[in-house]
Amino acid sequence: MRNRWAILAILFFVRLTIAFQFQSVAAVAPLLEKTFNVGLADIGLLIGLYFTPGIVLALPGGAIGRTLGDKPTTIAALLLMIAGSLVMATTGIWGLQMAGRLASGGGGVLLTVQLTKMGADWFAGKEIATAMAIFVSSWPTGVAIALLVLPAIGTAHGAGAVFLAAAALTAIGIVLTLFYQPPPAASAVKAAAPTRLDPLALLAVIVAGAIWGLFNVGFAMIFSFGPSLLAERGWSIAAAGSAVSLVLWLSVISVPSGGFIADRTGRPLTLAIAASLAVAILLAWLPRSDTVLAILVLIGLISGHPAGPIMSLAPRVLAPETRAIGMGVFYTLFYAAMMLGPAIAGRLAKSAGTAAAALDLGALAILACPPLMWLFERIVSVRDRRAKS
Template sequence: MLTGSFPGGPQLKVENRWLILLLLFITRISLGFQFQAMGSVSSEVVGELGLNYAEVGSLIGLFMVPGLFLAVPAGLAGNLMSDKFIIGIGLVALSLGGGLAGLAETFQCLSIARFICGIGFVISSIFFAKVTVDWFDGKELATAMSVLVMSWPFGIAMGQVSHGWLAVNFDWRAAFIVAAIYCAISALLIIMLYKAPSGITRTKPKFKLRLSRDEFLLTVVASMAWGFFNAGYVVYLSFSPLVLIFNGYDRIVALGIISIASWVMIASGALCGIASDKTGKPDGILYVCLSVCAAALLLLVFSQMNILAALLFGLIGMAPAGIIMSLSAKAMKPENRAIGMGVFFMGQVILQGAAPAIAGWLYDVTLDHTLPIFFAVALFVATGISNLVFRVAQRKVPL
């Protein structure tokens, strides 16, 4: 069995679940940080390589494409290799893909680089979520999931601030290279410090799809909610700056305003998870937050209150990410989490992968900077509908 440890080397281990969560948060930041590089330097890439925005959207979405065929096999691989080894491999792939993107001179080379990053993203995402459930199942799961998923917008916010600055003051390739370095450091930290919780038993290594029909149904519906939610967020990140630029804002200022949402949701997401755990009313909280989310996007389009719109979107609209992610724990039995998480992330990669390209196509065809935002509103509405369908299915097919 592969463990990912260094032969003969020191075995540094962390055992407190909150310290483990801190380790997972810091290292998972790399996913959003690498992902955002393409969106933040899109103007420079369009100018230098002569791409259109549909192609930029496809490069953003390509980050998710490997999940279409790797999510389930990656979950199955959890029966053969340790969780930290798989996460480490994923982070190394993110680093290699980012390094290649920093050397790219053509759309084809950028596509290959983003595809490699996507392989690392899907592998590591599945097992970041899986190990968090392992450590917090039956405890503060919604809180822990909220903290974990906030590492994604934290990395994106870091990228919105730093990648654009690097592109303007140095070169757009520097954004990918800096992100690649962070991913490599994160891989090293996971291999050295992560320890599985006691009481987690590993099944005999074998490739077998063990999800029952009911588990599969619940997992697919939960994955749709998670996928629509993330797709809406990515469309917001990628195309909201165009709204501000159209209204006369400098590109760096526009990116800064849009990034406000990513910064504030880091705290609000954790608080939302705590509120869900304390009140036991995740659905009500979710629907209120999604309503504010849609309203904030419409405020961005129809008013000049851009900062208020970004604040509302981040503070309230995106706060229930952990609530949605925690549906995964209710969709499958503990012994099936590795493969179950693979199926769960299929929804994210399919929907989040397609959404930027669709939004980019809408903009290219119409040159209407508001259409991608209306598309994002529709995605958040679909999130709420998917959550409702999950609750109905959960009552009819309890595990």
């Protein structure tokens, strides 16, 4: 298979399996609470555990891919994800649930790093912004499908069936990976001695990773604790999941459209800042309003716009020879934020006695992004001035 758009479709589906598996816990959180006699704090910890391996694996993930190759690394990561789902599907012990979640997350981290690299291989220098916007949209697509499908499966067959469904979808990803081929122009890259990031570039990448992590923490609160919030109001699990999935389905449209608007206007950070402020306000409003569906629709239409501009920050300060290490730093910050965010949110929700506290934390996390965007621009400005002097 040598058509790059067909390759992108494969990468899109395979990455979708990560999001589907990630959401498998939050989609049936009320069921897990009853099955294992745990609270929202424990659910928040279990959700966040999925990203814990990223703190360790994000940096060496690229090196692992170079050693084993694209396809073997991808298949190994998918097998690790399946193993984690099977453990969670077959155990009634909470500690083993956590172990299975960690294993799944380890596979998801390796897969994220590898798929991003594979997509860049095919689209470098040609429509890469469009391709990456479509690629990123696989995450909300996977979460939205999970919110629609998994609550019904869990209600009918129990929590174990939910994790079996995640394993089955991941297995389809393995089949599709077998059709992947590297681009014709790809050549074996002899790793030269890695070039170190200069201090300002490193600082800029750290800030960019923090922005991406905080924004995703805020966004994750919607689909991680939104169903629990609606369940508190008397919604059924299936109805709550379907309502929250509106955000994800609409963001599938708003992510690529946001990238397009940013490119057309030439003001990506202005768009990202305005959209972030709007989403933060809507997140804080959601637990305090009865117009749930209208707010969810607005969040879906707006929340995807900052994704492209934020993802473009780190590459601005990374040369080709520093891109691997730089993106490793970027993803390490992202995974650290995504590990801590749901766990902290779960504890806050437990203390407050309502999932609304998690939504408030999400609003604060997104509200922190605009000042960090300003800081990033200042760092880049100083770096550019020093380069010219």
